[in-house]
Amino acid sequence: MDLRIFTEPQQGATYDTLLTVAKATEDLGFDAFFRSDHYLKMGSVDGLPGPTDAWITLAGLARETRRIRLGTLMTAATFRLPGVLAIQVAQVDQMSGGRVELGLGAGWFEEEHRAYGIPFPKEKFGRLEEQLEIVTGLWGTDAGKTFDFHGKYYDLSDSPALPKPAQAKIPVLIGGHGASRTPRLAARYADEFNMPFGSIEDSERQFGRVRAAAEEAGRAADAITYSNALVVCVGKDDQEVARRAAAIGREVDELKSNGLAGTPAEVVDKIGRYADIGSRRIYLQFLDLHDLDHLELISTQVQAQLS
Numbered sequence: 001m002d003l004r005i006f007t008e009p010q011q012g013a014t015y016d017t018l019l020t021v022a023k024a025t026e027d028l029g030f031d032a033f034f035r036s037d038h039y040l041k042m043g044s045v046d047g048l049p050g051p052t053d054a055w056i057t058l059a060g061l062a063r064e065t066r067r068i069r070l071g072t073l074m075t076a077a078t079f080r081l082p083g084v085l086a087i088q089v090a091q092v093d094q095m096s097g098g099r100v101e102l103g104l105g106a107g108w109f110e111e112e113h114r115a116y117g118i119p120f121p122k123e124k125f126g127r128l129e130e131q132l133e134i135v136t137g138l139w140g141t142d143a144g145k146t147f148d149f150h151g152k153y154y155d156l157s158d159s160p161a162l163p164k165p166a167q168a169k170i171p172v173l174i175g176g177h178g179a180s181r182t183p184r185l186a187a188r189y190a191d192e193f194n195m196p197f198g199s200i201e202d203s204e205r206q207f208g209r210v211r212a213a214a215e216e217a218g219r220a221a222d223a224i225t226y227s228n229a230l231v232v233c234v235g236k237d238d239q240e241v242a243r244r245a246a247a248i249g250r251e252v253d254e255l256k257s258n259g260l261a262g263t264p265a266e267v268v269d270k271i272g273r274y275a276d277i278g279s280r281r282i283y284l285q286f287l288d289l290h291d292l293d294h295l296e297l298i299s300t301q302v303q304a305q306l307s
Contacts, residue, residue, distance in 0.1 A: 032069035040112030062096035074105030
């Protein structure tokens with residue numbers, strides 16, 4: 001089971017804070033550092049000092065880390081034109097020496113679009129599907145050849161399809177709870193399918209849908225990696241768990257029900273139950289970015305047992 005650290009910087013974080021967490025992620029032996037792609041805070045936090053851009057952040061981290069994978073859960077298709085996104089991600093992949101992964105989703109948070117003047121189209125899923133075809137098509141076009149695409153939402157002609165990523169293929173992550181269109185899209189494009197904040201039962205059901213869609217598309221179901229994203233709150237005892245829950249404005253019982261919370265033994269046991277349904281990677285939603293002792297505890301008492 002791979003453990004990855006997943007941050008929500010729109011809730012309030014500077015680049016320097018994210019760099020500190022990313023370096024701790026690397027030093028403590030975690031597999032990857034991922035971040036959300038949002039421009040507006042959610043909930044009652046003040047969000048200060050304001051948002052940071054996901055791909056600018058990852059470009060900086062690409063030069064200041066050496067081992068960990070870097071990526072997004074999820075880049076919003078509404079934020080960027082697909083040709084520009086393909087260039088950005090390929091460049092950051094080059095800057096990292098081939099450690100980037102692209103999580104791409106339809107986009108959903110209408111308020112942040114209004115706040116920053118970003119169009120919020122009614123038909124988002126169709127745009128996502130075309131973006132996936134364009135981005136992967138640009139990367140996959142042989143050097144010296146051009147790429148064309150004529151869709152409902154995007155039109156590309158004679159694109160040189162440059163630059164190329166450092167990796168032969170940048171892993172693409174698709175996720176969500178949708179029962180039909182999402183599994184079909186994952187079957188076609190995803191190297192990894194991520195179930196965000198889902199129970200063991202819901203995750204098993206959705207993984208089954210994706211596996212069935214892959215097989216229907218003529219693809220081996222096991223060619224896709226199945227993963228979960230879950231909030232994490234670990235303490236060496238009940239008092240420490242309660243303190244960490246309070247620091248992120250959550251209740252212990254709710255966190256235990258909906259995430260990975262409790263003592264290391266409790267969290268290891270629950271991760272094992274996700275592993276039993278086929279999850280091979282957990283993105284730990286780490287919300288208190290200044291509590292690096294929390295990361296160290298997870299590394300030494302949870303990750304060590306899973307290894």
